[in-house]
Amino acid sequence: MSRYNPREAEPKWQSAWAARDAFKAGGPDAETSKPKYYVLEMFPYPSGRIHVGHSRNYAMGDVVARYKRARGFDVLHPMGWDAFGLPAENAARERGVHPGEWTYENIRVMRAQLQRLGLALDWSREIATCDPAYYRHQQAIFLKLLENGLAYRKTAKVNWDPVDQTVLANEQVIDGRGWRSGALVVQRELDQWFFKITAYADQLTDAIGDLDRWPEKVRTMQSNWIGRSRGAEVSWPLADPELAARFGDTIDVFTTRPDTLFGASFLALAPDHPIVKALAEDDPEIERFCHDCARMGSTQEEIEKAPKRGVDLGITVKHPFDPDWEIPVWSANFVLSGYGTGAIFGSPAGDQRDLDFARKYDLPVKPVVLPPNTDPADHVIEDEAYTDHGTIYNSRFLDGLGTADAIERAIAELEKVGLGKGATSYRLRDWLVSRQRYWGCPIPVVHCEDCGVVGVPEDQLPVKLPEDVTFDHPSNPLERHPTWKHTDCPKCGKPARRETDTLDTFVCSSWYFLRFTSPGSETEPFAPKDAEHWMPVDQYVGGIEHAILHLLYARFFTRALNDCGLMNLPGGEPFAGLFTQGMVTHETYKSSEGKWLLPTEVDRKDGQMVEIATGKPVTVGAIEKMSKSKKNVVDLDAFVDDYGADAARWFVLSDSPPERDVEYTDSGVEGVWRFVQRLWSTVTSLPDGAPGPSQVADGVSGPAQDIRKAAHKALHAVTDAIEGFRFNSAVAQVHDLVNVLRKYEPVDADGIAAKAEALGILVRMIAPFIPHLAEECWETLGGEGLVVDAAWPEADPALLVENTVTMPIQINGKRRAEIEVEKGSPEEAVKSLALAQDGVVRATEGLTVRKVIVVPDRIVNIVVG
RNA sequence: GCCCCUGUGGCGGAAUUGGUAGACGCGACGGAUUCAAAAUCCGUUUCCGCAAGGAGUGUCAGUUCGAGUCUGACCAGGGGCACCA
Numbered sequence: 015m016s017r018y019n020p021r022e023a024e025p026k027w028q029s030a031w032a033a034r035d036a037f038k039a040g041g042p043d044a045e046t047s048k049p050k051y052y053v054l055e056m057f058p059y060p061s062g063r064i065h066v067g068h069s070r071n072y073a074m075g076d077v078v079a080r081y082k083r084a085r086g087f088d089v090l091h092p093m094g095w096d097a098f099g100l101p102a103e104n105a106a107r108e109r110g111v112h113p114g115e116w117t118y119e120n121i122r123v124m125r126a127q128l129q130r131l132g133l134a135l136d137w138s139r140e141i142a143t144c145d146p147a148y149y150r151h152q153q154a155i156f157l158k159l160l161e162n163g164l165a166y167r168k169t170a171k172v173n174w175d176p177v178d179q180t181v182l183a184n185e186q187v188i189d190g191r192g193w194r195s196g197a198l199v200v201q202r203e204l205d206q207w208f209f210k211i212t213a214y215a216d217q218l219t220d221a222i223g224d225l226d227r228w229p230e231k232v233r234t235m236q237s238n239w240i241g242r243s244r245g246a247e248v249s250w251p252l253a254d255p256e257l258a259a260r261f262g263d264t265i266d267v268f269t270t271r272p273d274t275l276f277g278a279s280f281l282a283l284a285p286d287h288p289i290v291k292a293l294a295e296d297d298p299e300i301e302r303f304c305h306d307c308a309r310m311g312s313t314q315e316e317i318e319k320a321p322k323r324g325v326d327l328g329i330t331v332k333h334p335f336d337p338d339w340e341i342p343v344w345s346a347n348f349v350l351s352g353y354g355t356g357a358i359f360g361s362p363a364g365d366q367r368d369l370d371f372a373r374k375y376d377l378p379v380k381p382v383v384l385p386p387n388t389d390p391a392d393h394v395i396e397d398e399a400y401t402d403h404g405t406i407y408n409s410r411f412l413d414g415l416g417t418a419d420a421i422e423r424a425i426a427e428l429e430k431v432g433l434g435k436g437a438t439s440y441r442l443r444d445w446l447v448s449r450q451r452y453w454g455c456p457i458p459v460v461h462c463e464d465c466g467v468v469g470v471p472e473d474q475l476p477v478k479l480p481e482d483v484t485f486d487h488p489s490n491p492l493e494r495h496p497t498w499k500h501t502d503c504p505k506c507g508k509p510a511r512r513e514t515d516t517l518d519t520f521v522c523s524s525w526y527f528l529r530f531t532s533p534g535s536e537t538e539p540f541a542p543k544d545a546e547h548w549m550p551v552d553q554y555v556g557g558i559e560h561a562i563l564h565l566l567y568a569r570f571f572t573r574a575l576n577d578c579g580l581m582n583l584p585g586g587e588p589f590a591g592l593f594t595q596g597m598v599t600h601e602t603y604k605s606s607e608g609k610w611l612l613p614t615e616v617d618r619k620d621g622q623m624v625e626i627a628t629g630k631p632v633t634v635g636a637i638e639k640m641s642k643s644k645k646n647v648v649d650l651d652a653f654v655d656d657y658g659a660d661a662a663r664w665f666v667l668s669d670s671p672p673e674r675d676v677e678y679t680d681s682g683v684e685g686v687w688r689f690v691q692r693l694w695s696t697v698t699s700l701p702d703g704a705p706g707p708s709q710v711a712d713g714v715s716g717p718a719q720d721i722r723k724a725a726h727k728a729l730h731a732v733t734d735a736i737e738g739f740r741f742n743s744a745v746a747q748v749h750d751l752v753n754v755l756r757k758y759e760p761v762d763a764d765g766i767a768a769k770a771e772a773l774g775i776l777v778r779m780i781a782p783f784i785p786h787l788a789e790e791c792w793e794t795l796g797g798e799g800l801v802v803d804a805a806w807p808e809a810d811p812a813l814l815v816e817n818t819v820t821m822p823i824q825i826n827g828k829r830r831a832e833i834e835v836e837k838g839s840p841e842e843a844v845k846s847l848a849l850a851q852d853g854v855v856r857a858t859e860g861l862t863v864r865k866v867i868v869v870p871d872r873i874v875n876i877v878v879g
Numbered sequence: 880g881c882c883c884c885u886g887u888g889g890c891g892g893a894a895u896u897g898g899u900a901g902a903c904g905c906g907a908c909g910g911a912u913u914c915a916a917a918a919u920c921c922g923u924u925u926c927c928g929c930a931a932g933g934a935g936u937g938u939c940a941g942u943u944c945g946a947g948u949c950u951g952a953c954c955a956g957g958g959g960c961a962c963c964a
Contacts, residue, residue, distance in 0.1 A: 231958080234883060238960055245964080269964060282964095322962085348962040358964045366880085367962055441963055561959085669891045669904060677891070681905055688919090689904085738895075746893070746903035753903090822899040827945045829899055867944050873898045875944050 018694035018787065020658025027789040028132050036802050037079075037134045039090040041531075042547040051087035052548045053079045054527055056556030056564070059096045060120035060142075064127040065647035066678060067598035067640030070666035072133055073783075074595055074741065075555045077667065079134045080782035081736050084806035090548050092530040093128065093135045095121050097144035098519045102453045106485040113453040114481070117144055127650050131659045132786055134802075139533045143522035144453070148529065150476030151539035152521060153458035157469045158578040160459070164210045167467065170446060174202035178488035181450050194488065201308060206448040207457060207515060211570045215240055215440045217586070218569055227591035229673070232561040239562050241441025245270035246425050248359065248434040250281060250331035253340050257329055261289050265331055265343065268354030268439050272428065273420035276409035277361040277382035279372055281331055281343040282324065284351035293327055300325050300345065307347050322371045323347045334433035335410070346371060354439045362399065369399040382408050383417065445567065447518045452483055452491040454516030462503035462510040471504050477512070490514055523564055524571035527551055527588060528581070542581045549581075554589040561594065593739055596675040598666060600646040602635035610645040614652070637677055648678060660784035661686045667741040667783060689749065690787060693780075696756040697773055697791040704766045707774025707795040708804075711767035717758070718768035724754045725772035726813040732779050733809070745783070751776055770795065775807050823848045824875040825857045833874075841868045848874045 031037065040046050055075035058068065079091035095117075102113035109116075121142060128135070141148055159165035173182040175192035182192055182199060192199055211218075219240050222233045249264035258264075265281060283290050285307035294301040303325040324346040333339035341359075348367050349358055362372035363381040372379050381395050383404045390407060393400070403417035411427070412420045428434030448457070456477045458470040470477055480498040483491035492498060492514040503510035525539065532544035549572075556564075573586040603611040605625050616623050616632050623632040640647045653662050665686045670676035705711075711722060728751040735744035755773065760766045773795055781788035781801045792801035816837060821844065823831040831853035835844055845866050848854060858878050865877040 231883065235959055238882075241960085241963065243963075267964080271964080320962085346962095348964095350963065353963045360964090365964070367964080370962095439963075441960090558958085671892080674885095674892095679891095679905075682891085685905060691919095734895075740895090742891090742903085743893070743895095749903050820899080824899085824945070827943095832899070865944060867898095869898065869945095873945080875898080877944050 016698070017691060018790065020660060020690075020786065021655075023790045024130070024132060024654075024659050024786040027786045028129070030789070030800060031132075031134075031802055034800075036800070037083075037089075037091065037136050038138060039092075039136045040088040041090075042543055044088065046088055048086055048088040050090065050548055051082045051553075052090045052527075052531075052551045053082065053553045054090075054092065054530070054551045054555070056554070056560060057094045057096050057523070057526060058124065059099055059101070060117055060124055061101060061642070062120050062123070064124050064650045065640055065642075066650055066653055066662060066666065067600075067647065069131060069650055069662055070598050070676070071555055071557070071595055072128065072131060073663040073666050074593070074672055074739075075553070076131075076133045076135075076663070077736065077741060077782040078553050078555070080785060080802070081806065083134065083802075084778070084781070084804065086805065089134075090139075090530070091133075091135055092139040092141075092533075093133070093137065094139075094141040094526060094530065095124075095143065096519065096523050096526070097121065097142040098149075098454045098516075098522055100451065100453070103451065103485065110485075112481070112483075114144065117142075117453075130651070130654050131663065134785070139530050141526065141529055141533050143455075143519070143526065146476045146478050147536075149455040149522070151529070151535075152455050152517070152525070153470070153475050153477060154472055155525065155539055155575070155578075155580070156458060156517070156521075157472065158580065159209065159574060160469055162574075162578050164213065164574050164578070165207060165447075166210065167205055167207055169203045170206045170208075171201050172204050172206065173199045174204070175199055175488075180489050181448075206446055207517075208444040209447055209521075209570070209574075211445045211567070212440060212442055214570050214573050215242060215442050216438075217573060218442075218566065221569075221585070221587060224585070225587065225592070228589075229592065229594055232558070232565065232592060232594060235561045236566055239442065239566065242438060243270050243440075244436070244438050246272040246421075246428060246434050247355065247437040248272065248275070248334055248428060250334060250341070250359070251337075251433070253330040253332055261292070264433070265289065265357055266355045267357045267359050268437060269359060270439075271361065271364060271417075271421070272424035272434070273406055273409075273412060273415075273417050274361040274364045274382050275333075275335065275359070275424055276412065277363050277380050278333065278341055278359045279362055279368075279378040279380065280341060280360040282346035282349045282358050282360055282371070283327070283343065284349040284356040285345050285347060286351045287345065287349075287356045290327065290345045293329075297328075300327065303345060320347060322367065322374055324371060324375060326375075334428060334431060342377075344371075344375070352443060353441070363395045364399055364401055366399045366401065369395070369397070373397070380408060382406060382412075445518075445520075445570070447521055448515040449518055450490040450493070450514070451516050452479065452485075454519060455522065456492070457513040457515050457517060459513045460501055460503055460510045461513065462506060462508060464508060465503055465505045465510075468503055468505050468510070474504070492516070520563060520567050524567045525575070527554075527568070528572075528575070539580065545581045546583065549583050550585075550588055550590040553591045553593065555593045555595060557597070558594040565589070565592070593672070595672050596670065597639040598678050599637045599675050600640050600648065600678045601637050602644050602646045604633040604635055606630045606632070610643075612645045613648060639675070640678070653683075657683060657687055658690070658786070660787045661690055664689070664745070664784050668745045669742055672739055672741050689752070690784070692756060693752055693787065694791070696752055697777070697794055699756070699759075700769060700773060700795065701766060704770045704795075707770060707777060707792065707797045709767065709771055709774070710810075711764065711771045714764040714768050718760065718762075718764045721755070721758055721765070721768045721772050723813045723816075724751060725775045726809045729775050729779060729807055730809040730814055733806070736782070741783075748776070748780055748783075777801060778804050778807050819871045821848075821871070822873055823851060823854055824873065825854065825878060827875065830854055830857050837871055839870075841870065844868050844870075844874060848876065 053075055055071050079089050083089045097117050102117050105111055105116045106113045156165060175182050175195055175197055177195035177197040178192055219242050222237055225233055247266055247268055249266050251264050252258040285304045294304050324344045327343045327345055329343045330340040331343055360368035362369040362379040364383055379395055381393055383400055384390055384393055384407050385404045406412045406415050406420045425436045458477045460468045462468055480495055499512040499514055501510055501512050528540045528545050531548040532541040535541050568588050572583055572588045575581055576583055576586050603616045605611050615626055617626050623634050625632050638644055665683055728747050731747045732744045760769050777788050777791045788801045818834055819837050821833050822829045831851040833847055845868055861878040863876060864879050867875040
């Protein structure tokens with residue numbers, strides 16, 4: 015018997031699919047009545063090579079794409095490249111290769127790798143975000159956003175590296191120093207571009223509830239990130255008329271607990287609050303405090319460890335409910351300028367931070383919320399604030415109300431006296447999209463001394479990146495380029511300066527799924543007709559690491575594009591179904607010199623891991639997500655050379671549930687190889703002259719009928735598992751059926767027909783998982799055409815039901831025996847049969863049968879005592 | 880600190896509605912084949928026990944005729960958010 019050779023079979027079938035354009039999506043103009051289905055995996059950054067870890071994402075999407083095709087859908091399953099980004103610039107610095115050249119070479123390699131996997135992709139729709147044909151439309155979109163007030167410019171605090179002369183992202187600042195230069199990072203105010211995502215904060219929050227095919231976890235994370243909280247804005251009149259004239263009549267604060275207003279003991283302003291800044295100018299103590307706070311590091315750890323500090327500003331405000339009650343105003347380091355109004359009122363009994371602050375500076379602490387079932391005399395605040403709900407007391411007209419009622423009443427009273435109103439605050443900030451980088455989409459505006467910021471007219475797009483740039487200096491090459499930034503104002507024609515910032519690469523990935531719907535569109539980013547036909551994406555597959563930013567930005571973008579009139583996507587949600595897959599993990603290896611080693615550089619010798627090159631022992635480290643940095647990767651090409659693409663696909667879908675991590679092990683791979691060969695030998699064991707795989711072996715009985723039943727049951731189970739994204743269960747079901755089929759040696763024509771039918775079902779069932787082997791089997795079995803075009807088989811309901819059923823018999827909940835009965839046997843008959851069983855008689859001897867529960871066709875439970 | 884998720888054999892995991900816990904795969908062990916090995920094939924494999932039997936889904940309680948599944952408290956691991964007022 016011949017062995018299956020993926021090296022020959024896989025390229026052969028891939029050419030066969032390509033020859034008939036098997037995976038080309040139809041679309042709104044196609045002459046088809048098929049319903050559409052858009053399946054998409056998060057497109058990759060072309061970082062170099064694909065490893066087995068990456069392939070899991072694509073394998074899952076491919077199962078869905080092929081399954082839906084077999085189910086009669088017009089499937090759109092495209093692929094492209096998230097091709098702008100910092101690694102290309104780093105490569106340019108380290109190796110002197112142009113970012114574009116490096117990127118396109120990586121794309122070439124990775125495309126070939128993906129094609130070897132045999133994915134059912136419509137390659138005619140391939141896009142790369144660094145292609146001017148793509149980013150010119152992104153620039154057009156930017157101008158639309160600008161026109162509609164959704165893109166704007168403002169000064170913002172950034173991390174500035176004075177040595178590298180560049181802006182650093184928060185994660186590039188380590189212990190207050192630049193990650194590359196090691197220079198102390200300073201906070202600097204720079205003009206930056208923002209997208210007004212906060213305008214959609216409510217919509218983005220409210221719509222989360224409708225995303226019923228998204229993981230709960232992701233929805234929670236999005237909701238937390240937006241961080242909507244309802245409360246009130248409260249205005250505190252400045253006591254000193256002179257100050258009131260200078261700073262406006264009141265200081266406004268945001269609070270979620272207006273019910274605790276009578277517990278107020280101070281106001282605290284952020285160190286960079288305008289009032290604090292102004293007062294600092296003629297008060298050295300305040301000035302020093304502000305200076306200290308500005309210098310404080312921005313890392314989480316530092317913020318966490320920093321003790322509460324403050325300075326008395328020497329001014330007072332009047333309580334909104336009592337003009338005679340004056341409250342001191344402080345500045346405090348724990349108040350954030352970017353949240354709410356940058357000012358709070360301290361109610362120490364009900365907030366731990368306020369309490370810590372009050373204790374440190376000896377400010378009054380008055381409890382105003384009484385915990386349920388507590389005597390006021392027993393409720394004493396020491397070092398722990400009571401932050402929960404309860405009954406309000408010590409609070410005049412709020413006394414006796416519950417927290418929720420008191421909040422409403424307090425807001426109503428604030429509105430009555432004109433010193434406040436109900437308000438909502440968000441954690442979400444506007445999206446800073448400026449990057450001082452070369453390898454990104456240029457922001458298509460020009461700065462003119464007379465006209466200000468002027469958008470580049472559409473007919474002059476794209477604003478292309480210059481090719482001749484140098485990376486010998488860390489700062490932005492666009493800024494340093496001798497000529498690029500000099501241009502004429504599109505409005506008045508006078509010499510002007512181009513914007514040298516490029517867009518955050520998250521912008522590119524916020525609309526690529528729309529571009530896939532009409533990748534050839536030259537005049538528009540996408541044709542609304544195509545976008546409206548294909549959108550939303552029916553099934554999106556990607557890593558959990560994008561649970562917040564990418565998905566939130568995309569959800570913002572589709573809404574913004576709707577509002578700019580570029581399309582009409584009802585509801586505005588881009589991804590109807592989302593699945594977040596787990597990673598592929600692998601052991602890590604470290605040489606005796608402490609360098610990470612590739613799995614191919616180590617070997618097991620006499621039970622010990624050694625480095626092949628040196629023979630020295632190797633430290634086996636933790637099992638971690640496959641990553642280039644830890645070198646615990648298995649290259650996809652090497653894997654496919656050894657075992658074939660099908661084996662890779664089958665492996666990453668086996669064992670672990672798709673949402674969880676799966677560990678790569680050599681023995682697991684060998685198990686897959688065994689399975690592939692076993693499947694092949696099972697298919698080839700069918701004698702010559704057997705009927706084709708689409709035939710139905712009707713009217714057979716005995717073992718032949720049992721085989722048919724097994725196949726149809728497996729089909730039912732696998733169909734269910736695919737629909738429910740439980741690919742590991744589908745794999746187990748397939749294993750089971752193969753085990754049954756390979757042991758079945760038919761002795762007559764009926765048996766052969768039954769086995770042929772069963773194999774036909776099996777082969778169509780595995781086609782979404784291991785499509786090349788499925789084609790090879792289909793051909794061997796004499797199937798019509800290609801299995802890629804075969805319809806998904808239908809399970810015969812008559813074969814899914816059994817005539818008899820095995821019922822376990824429990825005594826006090828413990829299984830003691832089982833009986834085989836006709837399906838639907840009457841309860842009385844089952845009961846007496848059960849009581850007559852040997853095991854039952856033995857176990858009930860000397861005891862009284864108190865009750866017998868018969869659940870028809872399921873179980874019998876006898877209660878004795 | 881707050882929020883969420885997960886705890887099942889030696890390992891990954893299955894059990895879709897409260898109804899036979901451990902499917903399927905890996906590993907291990909025994910056997911066949913082989914001069915030998917690889918590969919392949921056939922068995923066994925939750926634990927204790929020779930057996931009869933008993934115990935068993937992180938721990939403790941509860942609901943139920945019956946709990947991996949439902950409820951409460953706790954323990955452990957993972958993730959998210961974090962001076963967000």
